[in-house]
Each structure stands twice: as structure tokens, then as C-alpha cells.
Amino acid sequence: MVDSVKQPGRLRPAPENFLSEEQIKAVGAGRRDFLRKSFLAAGAALAAPMAVRASEGDPNILQNPEWTTSLGNPVAMRPYGSPSKYESQVIRRESPGLARVAGASVSFAPLQSMFGIITPSGLHFERHHQGWHDIDPSRHRLMVNGSDDSLLKQAKVYTMDDLMRLPPVSRIHFIECGANTGLEWGNVAVPTVQYTHGMLSCSEFTGVPLKTLLEDCGVDYKKARYVLAEGADGSSMTRTIPMEMVESGEVLVAYGQNGEMLRPENGYPLRLVVPGVQGVSWVKWLRRIEVGDKPYATKDEAVHYIDLLPSGLHRQYSSIQEAKSVITTPSGGQTLLDKGFYNVSGLAWSGRGKIKQVDVSFDGGINWQTARIEGPVQNKALTRFNINWVWDGKPAILQSRAIDETGFVQPTYGQLRKVRGTKSIYHNNAIQSWKVIESGEVSNVQVL
Amino acid sequence: MFRFSKTILVLALFSASTATVAFDNFKGVGRPATPAEVKAWDIDVRPDFKGLPKGSGSVDRGQELFEEKCASCHGTFGESNEVFTPLVGGTTKDDMKTGRVKGLSSGELPQRTTFTKVATISTVFDYIQRAMPWTAPKSLKPDDVYAILAYMLNLSEMVPADFVLSDKNIADVQKMLPNRLGMTTDHGMWPGAPASKGGIGNGGKPDTSNKACMKNCKPEVQIGSTLPDYARTAHGELAEQSRSFGPVRGTKTLGTAAAAPAAAAVSPGMALATKSGCMACHGVNNKIVGPGFNEVQARYKDQPDAETRLVAKVKAGGQGVWGAVPMPPNSHLSDADLTTLVKWILSGAK
Numbered sequence: 001m002v003d004s005v006k007q008p009g010r011l012r013p014a015p016e017n018f019l020s021e022e023q024i025k026a027v028g029a030g031r032r033d034f035l036r037k038s039f040l041a042a043g044a045a046l047a048a049p050m051a052v053r054a055s056e057g058d059p060n061i062l063q064n065p066e067w068t069t070s071l072g073n074p075v076a077m078r079p080y081g082s083p084s085k086y087e088s089q090v091i092r093r094e095s096p097g098l099a100r101v102a103g104a105s106v107s108f109a110p111l112q113s114m115f116g117i118i119t120p121s122g123l124h125f126e127r128h129h130q131g132w133h134d135i136d137p138s139r140h141r142l143m144v145n146g147s148d149d150s151l152l153k154q155a156k157v158y159t160m161d162d163l164m165r166l167p168p169v170s171r172i173h174f175i176e177c178g179a180n181t182g183l184e185w186g187n188v189a190v191p192t193v194q195y196t197h198g199m200l201s202c203s204e205f206t207g208v209p210l211k212t213l214l215e216d217c218g219v220d221y222k223k224a225r226y227v228l229a230e231g232a233d234g235s236s237m238t239r240t241i242p243m244e245m246v247e248s249g250e251v252l253v254a255y256g257q258n259g260e261m262l263r264p265e266n267g268y269p270l271r272l273v274v275p276g277v278q279g280v281s282w283v284k285w286l287r288r289i290e291v292g293d294k295p296y297a298t299k300d301e302a303v304h305y306i307d308l309l310p311s312g313l314h315r316q317y318s319s320i321q322e323a324k325s326v327i328t329t330p331s332g333g334q335t336l337l338d339k340g341f342y343n344v345s346g347l348a349w350s351g352r353g354k355i356k357q358v359d360v361s362f363d364g365g366i367n368w369q370t371a372r373i374e375g376p377v378q379n380k381a382l383t384r385f386n387i388n389w390v391w392d393g394k395p396a397i398l399q400s401r402a403i404d405e406t407g408f409v410q411p412t413y414g415q416l417r418k419v420r421g422t423k424s425i426y427h428n429n430a431i432q433s434w435k436v437i438e439s440g441e442v443s444n445v446q447v448l
Numbered sequence: 449m450f451r452f453s454k455t456i457l458v459l460a461l462f463s464a465s466t467a468t469v470a471f472d473n474f475k476g477v478g479r480p481a482t483p484a485e486v487k488a489w490d491i492d493v494r495p496d497f498k499g500l501p502k503g504s505g506s507v508d509r510g511q512e513l514f515e516e517k518c519a520s521c522h523g524t525f526g527e528s529n530e531v532f533t534p535l536v537g538g539t540t541k542d543d544m545k546t547g548r549v550k551g552l553s554s555g556e557l558p559q560r561t562t563f564t565k566v567a568t569i570s571t572v573f574d575y576i577q578r579a580m581p582w583t584a585p586k587s588l589k590p591d592d593v594y595a596i597l598a599y600m601l602n603l604s605e606m607v608p609a610d611f612v613l614s615d616k617n618i619a620d621v622q623k624m625l626p627n628r629l630g631m632t633t634d635h636g637m638w639p640g641a642p643a644s645k646g647g648i649g650n651g652g653k654p655d656t657s658n659k660a661c662m663k664n665c666k667p668e669v670q671i672g673s674t675l676p677d678y679a680r681t682a683h684g685e686l687a688e689q690s691r692s693f694g695p696v697r698g699t700k701t702l703g704t705a706a707a708a709p710a711a712a713a714v715s716p717g718m719a720l721a722t723k724s725g726c727m728a729c730h731g732v733n734n735k736i737v738g739p740g741f742n743e744v745q746a747r748y749k750d751q752p753d754a755e756t757r758l759v760a761k762v763k764a765g766g767q768g769v770w771g772a773v774p775m776p777p778n779s780h781l782s783d784a785d786l787t788t789l790v791k792w793i794l795s796g797a798k
Contacts, residue, residue: 089688089698096682100531102722103582113691130579145486147498155481162477187673191680191701192689216474225640225647228492234585236578238492242640242647277639288489295648297495297568299575306565306631312553314565314630317648318637332675333686334696342695351639352652359660364669368662397669403660411656413672419655427637435674441699443680446673 089113092123095183095195103131106177108198111328111347116374117172117382119201121258126265127177127199127279129300130235135285137269140232142253144217146224147292153218160269163253166208170256171275172381174202174349176321178278178305181428188444192333196432196444197326200347202382205273206256209249214291221247224291228298229272232287238298239281240317241274243291250275250380253286275380276351277319278426280305310421321351323410324429325358325385325402336440339393346371348383350404355383357403362389364397364433364447365412371400396436397447414448493574497619500573504614505595507602513592514599517581520729520738520776526603529559531729536603538564539626544606547629563604567631569622573597583725583780717792724781726789732797739770741797748794758790759783 056062083090092107099105107126109119119125126132137160146152177199183189190196210227227241245251252273255261262268267284274281280300295301295317306314325348330336348355354377359368371385385400402410413430420427433447493499515524522528526535538557543549549564551557557564566572577593579585588596598613606624607613613621622628633648636655641647681701683689690698714722721727729738748754761769763786765777778786792798 086692089691093683093689096684101725102727103725104532110689112689130582130585143481143485143489145481145490147494155486156478157481157485158478165477166474188675189679191675191683191686194689195683212474213478216478230489230492234579236585238574238578242638244640244647290490290492292494294494294496294498296492297571298492299571299579302568302571302631303562303566303575307635308552308560309632310553312548312550312630313632314552314567315635315637316567316631316633318635320637320639320652322637322654329694330696333699333701334690335699336696357660359662364671366665366669368660368665401658401660408654409658409660411658414670415656415658442696444675445671448670448672 090123092126093194093198095190098183104129106179106199108194109201111193111198111200111326112331112334114328115384117202117347117376117384118258119203119382121203121260121263121266124201124203124257124263124266125177125199128233128265129237130233132265133233133285134264135232135269140269140285140287142213142270142286143288144213145288145290146219147228147290147294151220151224151291151293152214153220156213156217158213160255163208163270164255166212168206168208168256169252170204170206171250171252171273172202172204172376172378173273173275174200174321174380174382175273175279175282176200176324176349176351178280178318178321178426181430181432182425184430184446185424185428186422188446191444193326193328193331193432196332199279200349200382202349203257204259205252205254207252207254207270207273210246210251210253210272210289211249213253213289214246219291223293226292226295227251228288228290228292228296229281229283229286230288230290231267231283232285236287237280237283237300238296239283239300240295240298241272241277241281245274245277253289276321276353278305278321281319305426307420307424307426309424318427321349322427322429323350323352323355323402323404323408324348325355325400325410326432327360327398327400327434330398330436330442331434332442332444334442336391336436336442338440339391342389342391343386344371344389344398345384345386346400348373348385348400348402349381350402350406350408351380352408353405354379355402356405356407358383358385359401359403360385360387361399361401362396365399365431368401391436391440393438395438397445398434398436398442399431399447401431412448413446491574491578493570493577495568495570497570497615500570500615500618501577501590502615503590503594504612504616505591505593505598506612507595507598507607507609509591510595510597510599510602513588513596517584517588517776518596521582526600533559534561535600536563537561539604541605543626544624547625547627549627549630552627552630563600563626565627565630567625567628569597569618569625572600573618581776583776583778715792715798717788717795717797720785720788721792721797724778724785724789729775738775741793743770744793745796754794755787755790758794759786762786762790 090110090113092109094105094107109123109125140160142158145155180199181196184196225243227243227246228238229241231237254273255270257266262271270286272283272286301317306316307318308314325346327344327346329345348358358371358373360371361368371387374384374386377383410429410431416430433445434442435445436442521531522535527537538551538561539549573593576596594613598611601607602609634650636650636653638649642649642651685702687698687700731740733742734740748758762778765775
């Protein structure tokens with residue numbers, strides 16, 4: 001009987017959001033009839049009252065669902081919209097055991113479920129150093145001063161009212177924690193792309209170029225070659241920024257994120273945007289900018305965010321996020337539904353500019369094909385790539401390799417470890433590999 | 449004519465002086481900061497000790513303060529690895545002579561501590577002053593910071609027990625730091641001017657050079673590492689971490705029995721305990737730094753005034769009941785929240 005069922009369009013492959021072990025085995029054995037079986041089961045459950053027989057077609061078509069046969073909800077029922085209840089899997093997550101104090105921890109963005117290049121603000125990764133606050137914007141102040149009086153004509157204080165009167169710019173940039181993929185320096189440690197690469201997000205930021213404020217205060221660019229940015233949270237986190245970046249106009253004092261104000265977890269009401277540079281320099285809850293003639297060696301550039309080399313030396317002031325990419329669909333911890341066609345999709349980015357090319361390998365890096373880069377391709381922003389793939393049901397190893405506009409090619413684990421060893425923690429931009437086995441299960445492996 | 453020319457000259461000079469920076473273009477936006485305002489916020493201390501406040505503190509005073517305000521997270525000797533990575537340990541007298549911590553390259557260090565890494569003593573002073581203690585940042589006076597730092601230097605065996613650290617001798621301490629020569633800026637990851645032009649680093653030269661080979665790039669695939677079994681199940685049910693439709697599904701990694709508790713809602717008591725930072729030091733069924741909530745419940749459950757006494761204890765902090773590590777005061781919590789927490793603990797912390 002089963003074999004006589006015609007396939008009416010796209011069949012619902014499984015009633016749950018995962019494949020059972022038996023179903024995975026069935027795919028592995030090259031049997032697709034489990035799809036029809038599960039469809040029959042699902043159809044029977046749904047169709048029983050109306051006695052629609054599954055053999056006539058898809059009950060979702062033959063019998064109009066309740067949303068087609070009843071009145072829907074009114075406007076503004078949810079004055080601030082939220083995702084569908086069917087999207088509950090798409091959330092930020094912590095990695096157990098990574099940090100013991102939730103106020104100084106990380107939550108990872110669900111890259112495996114995201115499209116395009118913009119990170120929805122509610123899914124933006126989090127990294128706090130001493131917990132987050134929801135700061136009253138009417139009481140927030142930004143002070144600009146000099147490490148001594150000769151560096152600035154006038155130390156000034158700006159309210160949010162002041163800052164939002166100034167001419168703004170809006171730009172799309174990625175932000176990546178310097179420790180993204182840091183768990184994987186020595187060996188494979190975590191199962192999914194959310195945990196391997198999820199300290200990564202990309203937003204449209206709106207704000208005032210820091211240059212505008214420094215010039216409003218009468219900065220002396222000859223003497224003031226460094227900027228210290230300081231947060232208003234308990235940690236009052238500080239980082240040194242080079243004045244060359246500020247002068248270029250790309251460093252922003254931002255209040256907007258994806259068309260609304262920053263989220264509290266991302267620095268509401270004010271944060272620094274330092275394109276291409278690791279997230280720790282994008283100081284959140286920004287309250288003070290000091291211009292100086294020397295770098296500051298703050299805790300997060302002298303004790304943490306320093307890269308240990310095999311020689312025992314630490315690299316200090318390592319800031320740029322070099323070119324990197326990762327395939328997000330399919331990725332670790334997922335299972336392919338069936339043999340056949342897939343659009344393999346992923347993200348590429350570079351702290352040195354635009355992405356020029358992304359290559360994908362299905363055989364662990366022996367042969368490569370150039371992926372389609374989907375526009376817009378922007379400076380220091382996430383860039384989406386896609387490539388067609390027909391899975392033949394045999395084992396495969398998927399990799400992606402980014403090349404940026406400087407010609408820099410994303411390194412392999414072997415190349416990266418040769419110069420930096422395995423204990424760096426920070427700035428792991430190695431090529432990521434996903435192994436696919438006959439069952440369709442995808443898992444995290446490292447290819448040297 | 450003469451007067452006219454002079455005016456032109458003055459105008460020319462004026463525009464020359466303003467050509468480089470457009471000063472005060474945005475009329476009515478922002479205002480001058482007062483000296484008191486700058487003093488209140490400008491507390492950073494640089495490696496050359498610019499910004500260092502005057503003051504002093506002894507090792508003895510530092511020990512008192514450390515035990516009161518720091519030991520609950522960092523351990524009495526700054527050695528604790530329970531809440532944060534250890535502050536001290538891993539450095540030797542020889543490292544103090546060479547300025548490089550040998551354990552960093554020899555592989556002998558089980559874990560890096562603050563003093564195995566830091567090359568600038570100003571960093572530690574600045575950080576304690578701006579961010580410590582954990583639940584009451586910026587509550588320490590400069591003399592307190594000097595004292596706590598003096599105690600940490602003593603724990604690191606850099607200064608004797610009768611040492612008094614001050615703004616006068618902190619530069620001498622810098623010369624003893626065990627990893628003072630342990631930093632390099634010779635890399636391509638500084639986005640500003642290179643060292644050759646007075647800045648930092650090599651001007652952006654990368655340290656890897658992969659080639660974009662396309663065909664037959666290597667004879668075989670060498671797998672360096674695969675996902676360990678424990679890591680496959682350590683992040684909850686992966687089946688629930690991908691969308692329930694589309695080209696792929698999350699792989700089912702846990703049994704149904706194991707998956708159920710993960711989906712259970714967090715109780716209000718647990719949510720409050722997590723939010724208030726209690727869980728950093730207390731487990732529900734296990735000791736971390738402080739006792740497990742099960743131990744607290746067992747000890748107090750038959751005492752009629754347990755609730756009142758525990759609320760007072762949690763609020764004021766204390767030491768001795770459960771060992772030498774003190775519990776810090778929790779004055780930031782409201783009485784209502786304290787009562788909720790204590791009731792929750794006494795009812796089994798579910």
C-alpha cells in the first residue's frame with residue numbers, strides 16, 4: 001500500500017523536529033520510504049476527524065487548516081513583535097562550563113538558524129565583564145577628556161540629547177569576540193556552529209563618528225595618538241584604540257542598532273563601534289573617551305585578550321579579526337534529511353576589508369569550488385555565501401575558505417598552529433571542517 | 449590700505465589655526481566638563497603611572513581587606529580556581545630576575561595566573577580600583593587598593609610581610625614583576641600606525657600565508673581531532689537547537705529521559721538566585737566556595753527562627769560557620785528578595 005502512494009508535493013518528513021535513530025539509519029541504508037511512513041502517520045493523526053484518506057493527497061491541502069478557516073488576531077496585539085512560537089529553538093545559548101559566573105560569561109548566537117548577514121538584535125551574542133544593566137538614557141553621560149590638558153582644547157560632557165543632535169552615519173559591520181572559536185585551539189571541543197563560531201554578529205549601527213566629537217573638543221592629533229574607551233558598567237571596561245582608526249572616520253559612538261536603539265545587553269544607550277576589531281574594543285555603555293599619547297595596558301589588553309605563543313611570549317594589542325568563514329548549513333549537530341540537493345550556506349568576514357572570494361570543499365580540502373557570494377558585500381561586514389551540492393549519501397568533509405580584498409587566504413589549522421601553537425585562546429580563524437557520515441549526521445572535526 | 453591689509457593678515461592667521469581641526473562647530477551641543485567631573489571619572493592608571501593616586505597600604509592591612517572583600521571568590525591566598533582563574537602562583541624567584549615566566553614556555557604551568565601574565569603593575573592597580581570587589585566596584589579607597597595589591601605581591605613572594613606599597617615605590621615593584629618582559633607587539637594585528645612610525649606592531653603583515661589552491665591540493669585528508677563523546681552530549685539536546693523544518697534537523701543526542709529536565713522551567717527562586725549571583729559560590733546539592741543549599745537547609749530546617757537569622761546572615765555576610773572563606777555582604781539585595789531567597793533555600797531550592 002505504501003508504495004502505491006503518490007508524492008503530492010513536498011512531504012512532511014517527520015512529525016517532530018528531529019529524525020529518530022531508526023529514521024537516520026533508514027536514510028543511511030538508502031531507504032526513503034520512512035518519509036512516506038511518517039507522512040502517513042502525521043496525515044492519519046491530523047485527518048482522522050474529517051476522514052480524509054492520506055492516499056488522496058496531503059491533508060494539509062485537502063483539509064484547510066484552522067488558520068485558513070477562522071479569524072486571525074488584530075493589529076498591535078503584540079505592540080513590540082516577537083518571533084513565531086515555532087521558532088523557540090532559535091535562541092542565544094551558553095556553553096556549559098565555559099565560565100562559572102554568569103555576569104562574566106558569554107552567550108552564543110544561533111548561527112545555524114540565521115539567514116543573510118544581519119543578526120536580529122535579540123539574537124546578538126553577549127559578552128559581559130561584570131553583568132549588564134538597563135541604563136536610564138536621561139542619566140547617561142559621555143565625557144571626552146585628555147590624559148593631560150595639552151591634548152585637547154576643552155574636555156566636554158555630552159548627554160544623549162546632545163549626541164542624537166549631531167549628524168549620524170549608519171553602517172553595517174560584523175562584531176566578533178577575540179575569543180570566538182577559542183575553545184577549539186587545541187582540539188575539537190564543542191558540537192555545533194553556535195558554540196564554535198557564535199560569538200559573532202552583524203548589525204547596522206547608527207551613531208556619530210568619534211572623530212566628530214574629538215574635533216568638537218579640539219583634539220591635537222599630533223600629540224594624541226591613542227584613545228581610551230571606558231564603559232559605565234561596574235567593570236568600567238577599558239581598551240586602547242589607535243587614533244589612525246578614529247581619524248579614518250570609521251570608529252563610531254553608536255546608539256542605533258538595526259533601526260532601533262541598542263539593546264541593553266549590547267550597550268544601551270551608547271557603545272563604541274570599532275569595525276574589524278575584536279568585540280572587546282567595542283566598549284558598551286560607553287561613558288568616557290580619553291585621548292592620550294601612549295597605550296594604556298588595561299586589564300583586557302594586559303591580562304586577558306593577549307595571545308600566548310609557543311615561545312612563552314604573549315602578543316599584546318592584537319586587535320584585528322583576520323579573514324574567516326564558516327559553513328552554517330549544514331553544520332555540526334545537524335542531520336541531513338535525505339540524499340540529494342542541498343544549498344550549502346555560510347558566512348565570511350574580514351577585519352581588513354571586504355570579502356573577495358569564498359571557496360568550498362566537500363572532500364576535506366583536496367579540491368575546492370568557488371561559492372556564490374550573495375550581495376551586499378560590505379566593508380568589515382558579514383558576507384553570505386552559497387553553493388549547490390548534491391549529497392550522494394557517502395561520507396564527506398565540508399570546508400569553507402575566505403579570501404579578503406587584501407588577498408589574505410584563511411589559514412588551515414596546521415598553518416595556524418605552526419606559528420601560534422595551541423594555547424593562544426584568541427584569534428582562531430582556522431578553516432572549519434564539518435564531517436558528514438552515511439546517516440546524514442554532521443559533526444565537528446579538525447582537518448590539519 | 450595698511451589697516452585693511454592687517455585685517456586680512458589676522459583673518460588668514462585665524463583660518464590657518466583652525467584649518468586642521470573644526471573646533472566648536474556644533475553650537476549648543478555638549479558643554480565643558482568641570483574639573484571635579486573629570487577628576488571623578490578619570491581614574492585610569494597607565495604603565496608610566498600617569499593617573500596613579502597618592503597613597504599607601506601595608507601587606508597586613510591588605511590581608512585584612514582581602515579576606516573580607518576578595519577571598520570569597522579568589523580564595524584566602526589568591527589561589528582559588530573555583531570562581532575565577534587564580535591570581536597568584538606559577539612564578540619563581542628566577543622569573544623575577546629574568547622578567548620572563550619560564551612556565552609559560554616549558555609547559556610546566558597547569559594554568560596561567562594573573563601574575564604569570566601581567567607585564568605592567570599599573571594594570572592590576574587600575575583594575576582593582578575600577579572594578580573590584582565584584583559586587584561593589586569602585587568602593588575601595590586608593591589606600592585600600594595599595595594594601596590589597598601589597599598583599600597580592602606578598603602572596604607572589606615578591607615583597608616581604610612588612611612591606612608597605614605606595615605611589616613612591618610602585619615603580620620599583622614594576623622592575624621585579626616576573627613577566628615584565630613577557631609581551632611582544634611584533635605582530636600584524638594592530639589596526640594603527642606600526643612601531644616603525646611610532647605606533648605598535650609590524651604594520652598589518654599577517655603571520656600565515658595560505659594559498660588558494662583549487663585542485664588536488666594535497667594527497668590525503670589528515671583529521672587532527674574529532675568531537676569527543678562527552679562533548680556531543682554536554683550542550684543539551686542538539687535536536688532542540690535547530691529549526692524544526694528546513695533542509696536539516698538538529699541531531700538527537702540525548703535520550704528522552706535526559707532531555708526532559710533540560711526543558712523544565714526555571715523556578716522563580718532559582719531565577720532570583722542566579723540573577724543575584726548566589727550560584728557563583730553555592731550549588732543546589734554541592735559545595736562550591738560556600739556550602740550547597742542542601743547543606744544549609746539540613747542545618748537550619750528544624751530551627752524556628754531560621755528564616756529571620758538567615759536573612760540577616762545573607763545580608764551582612766559572615767565567616768566561620770562553613771569554614772574560613774567568608775561570605776561577602778549582600779546589601780545590594782532588597783529585604784523582599786532576601787526573604788524569597790531564604791524561603792526558597794529552606795524549602796529545598798527546587
